[in-house]
Amino acid sequence: MIKKILLTVTALALTVFYFYADPAVRSFGPPCLVRHTTGLYCWGCGGQRAFHALLHGQFGNAFRNNLLVYPVILLAGLVLYAELFNAPQAWQWIRNRYVTIISVTLFFVFTIVRNVEGFEFLLPY
Numbered sequence: 001m002i003k004k005i006l007l008t009v010t011a012l013a014l015t016v017f018y019f020y021a022d023p024a025v026r027s028f029g030p031p032c033l034v035r036h037t038t039g040l041y042c043w044g045c046g047g048q049r050a051f052h053a054l055l056h057g058q059f060g061n062a063f064r065n066n067l068l069v070y071p072v073i074l075l076a077g078l079v080l081y082a083e084l085f086n087a088p089q090a091w092q093w094i095r096n097r098y099v100t101i102i103s104v105t106l107f108f109v110f111t112i113v114r115n116v117e118g119f120e121f122l123l124p125y
Contacts, residue, residue, distance in 0.1 A: 046124025
């Protein structure tokens with residue numbers, strides 16, 4: 001029971017925090033190590049700004065900041081649902097080998113493509 005309460009409070013607190021705190025104005029946490037060391041954007045660069053934009057209904061802005069915010073939110077929501085409601089079907093789907101392979105492949109392909117010249121629309125601004 002404590003685990004469910006803690007997960008719910010944490011998810012709500014993070015959502016409220018990112019609703020009110022704009023990462024484009026003030027940075028939270030350490031800088032991206034991949035970006036800092038290589039100069040390339042990783043799959044997560046722009047994710048905080050995208051989540052903030054998504055919470056404010058700015059879907060195009062969220063897309064421009066980080067396209068992966070949509071599948072990540074879906075997967076995180078599914079994990080939260082599976083944990084809170086003890087849904088074995090959801091866990092079975094999440095742990096499916098094909099879901100894992102598709103997710104990891106999507107992250108790697110997105111990271112590579114967003115750093116190729118000509119795909120500037122995938123770069124966070």
